[in-house]
Amino acid sequence: DIQLTQSPSSLSASVGDRVTITCRASQTISNSLNWYQQKPGKVPKLVIYAASSLQSGVPSRFSGSGSGTDFTLTISSLQPEDFATYYCQQSYTSPMYTFGQGTKLELK
Amino acid sequence: EVQLVESGGGLVQPGGSLRLSCGASGFTFNRYEMNWVRQAPGKGLEWISYISQSGGAKHYAASVTGRFTISRDNGKNSLFLQMDSLRPDDTAVYYCARQRAGTGRNVWFDPWGQGTLVTVSS
Numbered sequence: 001d002i003q004l005t006q007s008p009s010s011l012s013a014s015v016g017d018r019v020t021i022t023c024r025a026s027q028t029i030s031n032s033l034n035w036y037q038q039k040p041g042k043v044p045k046l047v048i049y050a051a052s053s054l055q056s057g058v059p060s061r062f063s064g065s066g067s068g069t070d071f072t073l074t075i076s077s078l079q080p081e082d083f084a085t086y087y088c089q090q091s092y093t094s095p096m097y098t099f100g101q102g103t104k105l106e107l108k
Numbered sequence: 109e110v111q112l113v114e115s116g117g118g119l120v121q122p123g124g125s126l127r128l129s130c131g132a133s134g135f136t137f138n139r140y141e142m143n144w145v146r147q148a149p150g151k152g153l154e155w156i157s158y159i160s161q162s163g164g165a166k167h168y169a170a171s172v173t174g175r176f177t178i179s180r181d182n183g184k185n186s187l188f189l190q191m192d193s194l195r196p197d198d199t200a201v202y203y204c205a206r207q208r209a210g211t212g213r214n215v216w217f218d219p220w221g222q223g224t225l226v227t228v229s230s
Contacts, residue, residue, distance in 0.1 A: 030212065032212070032213045032214050032215075034216040034217075036153075036217075043203065043221070043222055044145075044153065044203070044220050045220075046216055046217065046218040046219075049210065049214065049216040050211075050216075055218070087152065089153075091214060091215045092213050093213075095158040095160075095167050096158065096167050096169070097155040098155065099153040099154065099155065100152070101152050102152045
């Protein structure tokens with residue numbers, strides 16, 4: 001099974017900060033990596049798919065990069081609405097999938 | 109508007125059964141693969157099951173294999189999850205999610221339903 005490890009597990013940041021979240025796969029997954037945002041009590045929302053493609057309607061301050069085993073989600077200038085938990089997901093083993101454990105982004 | 113609406117959650121005793129439903133609207137349901145994902149209270153996301161467009165292919169996470177059964181009724185635009193032999197650690201919000209496909213092995217889930225809470229407790 002492919003394991004995904006996100007780091008950090010939690011992160012405190014301020015509005016305007018540049019933030020990077022990392023997702024590491026236990027084996028190569030090419031670019032088959034997605035990122036989701038989940039706010040408390042809300043439904044997960046797709047942010048980035050195929051490692052670097054921005055989902056329609058998502059602000060351009062979000063970007064994704066990486067290939068193989070190491071991936072990053074970057075928010076260039078944090079906005080108040082960006083404070084949430086972020087999950088990575090691999091689809092390399094489709095149609096069976098794995099999520100990372102999540103990274104909680106909190107206001108400093 | 110593309111929409112997924114789950115129903116059927118509730119309180120059930122350990123060893124009991126429950127059937128979840130997910131109604132789809134706003135898109136051609138029979139053209140899409142579908143999934144179930146769950147989230148235990150205060151925990152992360154766990155993929156649990158997949159079904160192909162026709163229903164001919166089904167896959168499950170090890171944690172639910174042999175106890176849960178995914179199915180669909182394309183004529184009624186509905187997805188189902190039959191859950192048997194329920195255990196306390198099955199307590200979670202259960203989401204249905206539409207699968208989108210890109211090139212190669214790139215697939216992603218969008219949108220997700222609002223979720224339905226299943227509580228397994230005596």
